[in-house]
Amino acid sequence: MTAHSRRKEQTQPDTDSPSQFDDGMSAEHDAASDARLVEEVRRGDQDAYGELVRRYERRLLRLILRFVSDFELARDLAQEVFIRAYERLDQFDPSRRFGPWFFRIGVNLTLDYLRKRKRRGWWKLFSESATERLPEPEVEDPRLQMDLSQEVRTVIEQIPEKYRTVLVMRDLENFSTSEIAAITDRKEATIRWRLIEARKRFQELWIKRLAAEDASTDASESNS
């Protein structure tokens, strides 16, 4: 099943449609059975949490990998998300869906990590010698040969966080706008406006990048 074919019309109410908070394979579990598992965990059954981990780990890992490129780092972050969710399980309202609550922890933890890394990067830039490399530079030389997903990642990273988050979740991970609203704790109308802005910014940056690539190709051709 392609990413595109999974996309659904917004005219359908999201709340009644099959959950997108699964692995993207099938609706093998639903909100009701998530709630049952949460209840079992609260009663002290740790294995029930194991079932929740196995249900959500692939989807979570995929989402985190949209923000960080290192697979092992993404696994570490995912592990931390599960631990944090477990610790906060008593704060979860069982009348609501587990998926959005859980992914909110995942998105917040990942963005927090990126913010800290960015701050560390800036601090290093000013406090240490200019020759020292920043940790995992995100902006690379556009002339480097990259595959499409890497190029797109580089462009997306230039978009401010509040738009980038929506763009990644909607256009790369196929969460619906109502699901993104639930995850980010914003109104759906806000998410739609951010999506409009995010797509516009991506489009402008992408055009700029293509133009820069063309210019560098022309320069190297005229040199040879």
Place this chain on the structure above:
Amino acid sequence: MKCKQARAFASLMVGNDLESDSRAQLQRHLAICPDCRDFTHQMSASMSVLQEAGHESALLTQSQMVGRASLWPRVAEAVTQKSLGNLRNRWFNGSVATLAIAATVLAMVSIFQTLNDRVVITPRPNSAHFTDANYAPPTPPDPRMTKSPSLERDSGTQATTP
């Protein structure tokens, strides 16, 4: 419809995020506005790039996940350790008051005992020292007054024996 709104609608439409009635409105505007038509085409092209990249990296991630164990054993270990830690903390916090009270009681008991022992023992060396020639073993202290008179009595005896 103004161009600004048309472009907002177009940005939603390229990702299937526009309701059908708004879509119809947009189509009517695009039919008469070449600038917004261009904008929509560009938007649609960059949307295809995004979706293609999304699909490509999803496949990459899928291949990276093949053969990788579930995170559950690692998570289980961590939450078990944290639960034990919390249990210890809870026990510790709950026990601090009890421990403090117990320590105070013990301290008071031992001070009381020491004072008692002193009351009983103090006269002995004095009596031994001053009555060297007429040494007579001290009368055993009242067992109701002290718990360990034997050691004190022995040392008292040694002290007086050349």
